[in-house]
Amino acid sequence: MLDAKFLRDHVDLVRRGLARKKFSVNIDAVLAADEARRHAVAEFEVARSAQNAANKEMAAMPKGTPEFQAKVLAMKTASAQVKELEKKVAEAEEQWKVAALTLPNVPHDSVPEGRTEADNQVVLTWGDEATLVSSAAKPHWDIPWFSKAIDFERGVKVTGAGFPFYVGDMARLVRALIQYFLEEAGSAGYTEVHAPLLVNAASATATGQLPDKEGQMYHTPTDDFYLIPTAEVPVTNYFRDEIIDEAALPVKRCGYTPCFRREAGSWGAHVRGLNRLHQFDKVELVKWVHPDQSFAELELLRGDAERLLQKLNLPYRVLLICAGDIGFAHSKQYDLEVWAGGQKRWLEVSSCSNFTDFQARRAGIRFRPKDGKPEYVHTLNGSGLGLPRVLAAILENNLQPDGTVRIPEVLRRWYGKETLSL
RNA sequence: GGAGAGAUGGCAGAGUGGUCGAUUGCGCAGCAUUGGAAAUGCUGUGUACCGCAAGGUACCGAGGGUUCGAAUCCCUCUCUCUCCGCCA
Secondary structure, eight states, X not given: OOOHHHHHHTHHHHXXXXXXXXXXXOHHHHHHHHHHHHHHXXXXXXXXXXXXXXXXXXXXSOTTSHHHHHHHHHHHHHHHHHHHHHHHHHXXXXXXXXXXXXXXXXXXXXXXXXXXXXXXXXXXXXXXXXXXXXXXXXXXXXXXXXXXXXXXXXXXXXXXXXXXXXXXXXXXXXXXXXXXXXXXXXXXXXXXXXXXXXXXXXXXXXXXXXXXTGGGSOEETXXXXXXXXXXXXXXXXXXXXXXXXXXGOSEEEEEEEEEEOOOOSOOSGGGOGGGSOSXXXXXXXXXXXXXXXXXXXXXXXXXXXXXXXXXXXXXXXXXXXXXXXXXXXXXXXXXXXXXXXXXXXXXXXXXXXXXXXXXXXXXXXXEEXXXXXXXXOEEEEEEEEEHHHHHHHHHHHTBOTTSOEEOOGGGHHHHOSSEEOO
């Protein structure tokens, strides 16, 4: 959500930004709603002010006198009018809010022009596939023992498509990855939180999943909760409607959670195996920072995510997402893609984003400057990392000619062995 | 699930229809005092919206109602606590 005043004062800037994002939004309708809202407020407040003055007078008058009775009578109609005006204010405010929620965040100047993912810029490529990817590489679903270690069929029976079981050493490897990601995040200064997996509608609205992405979340109708599509939702909402001490900034949190995504449609070759699931595990990194620091903090966040892949010895590249492909709430976004040597494809394993004050405004997360009024913080988040595709890259890139998979050094502390086989 | 109690400012805690955005205490900030500090005293200390400003309006868990007027009365909901039951 954009600030009403900011929009009023910087219409052209917003118009330009949204054009860059290829969003066709009716800014004039939002401006008109704002105008109507302010008009209604002014009208109501004049009437209310008069009513308050009259009531103050009546409080001092002796009750029961004819004068008092006359005043009561006169104020009856005034009171009814005030109520009418108050109703109009509520309606105008609601209409403005609905309109304002349709406005996406404005992309940062450093975000390149572009329309689709084809226009994203490759910022850097790390690692050498010639040395880092085994010659035995093949798509992970073609590894002979794959369906025993990650059992999709049993998942279909128990739940449905996209809910696999991880069995034996594979389950252990999943756990090792979670441990590794959390330990690394802890060393980088992120405080670990273990968050609720179901959230209410207010939380889902604050982080931007509602209202427009409702169909992508699982919903529990009895209690009206949503299964989280990412830890970003509960972790960011931790500070919803709060004022954080300026001295505490930047606040850095990490959290491991399963994530649930309905992801209607688009099942096919690109989404086989571990490439896309309805339930998957992820460690998320979240930061609340001073507005002056948010773009510098984005670079640090990206670095934190990159280091995880480097230590796993997985080749990857970093994309700077173009204005047309960037998310609704995002001001600037980097995607990290790991090289899956068997599929010979880049798989997105992290999306690191600066939301500037867009999300903080929806969520009401502010800080108090040394001298002055509370201001909105800037929020950032990024995966650190999503498990299944990292797992896919490990299985494919590290597959040995004998059919076993070499486990990256950094995971052995928790995995306990050097290889995975069945 | 049953019964009861409660929700007020950063915290504690008054207020049961009008002059209450709200007594007081603690905390916090500034000033005085001091060689410096503690103690003490004084002053100040919420947020949002409208307005160029002066100023105005709203907010006592949320939403509705009664009334000329609601923190205060009524209804609904949410949450917290205590006891009982059930349970990982």
